[in-house]
Amino acid sequence: MALKDQISEYITPALQKAGYFLEDVNLVSPGQHRIVTVIVDGESALNLDQVTVASKLVSELLDEATFMGETPFTLEVTSPGIDRPLTIPRHFAKNVDRLLKVTKTDGVVITGRILSNTDSDLTLSVTEKKDVKEVVISLADIKRAQVEIEFNRKEGDK
DSSP states (O other), X not given: OOHHHHHHHHHHXXXXXXXXXXXXXXXXXXXXXXXXXXXXXXXXXXXXXXXXXXXXXXXXXXXXXXXXXXOOEXXXXXXXXXXXXXXXXXXXXXXXXXXXXXXXXXXXXXXXXXXXXXXXXEEEEEEETTEEEEEEEEGGGEEEEEEOOOSSOOTTOO
């Protein structure tokens, strides 16, 4: 089993028990050193204190993990950035009411505000020439979905 998979398998139960989700583990080995980057998420956006708690938890686990061997490593624990593609239902639910750009598998691009989602689809509010309509997209039809950053959104804008 690859080291990345061993790390993921080892830390996931403890992170889940603490209320976090493991999004990804990345490993880089420059020279005789490893950099282990662990990306964690929560039901809502994580603050710095929560990332610190997750970091301490993962650090303690990896310090005692025999499969890490003798190679020194640097641990980085972070939360996913706003530019991360949304890929699973939990990602969409966490971003309800945010503007989303969806590229479908057929190449069609749709931009709209997330109204709701289920385990199999996503509902967006899409504005076209002053008309607002709801568009339901199957998650299976999504090639890429990413939150659009809004700098000047006014309170109450949809």
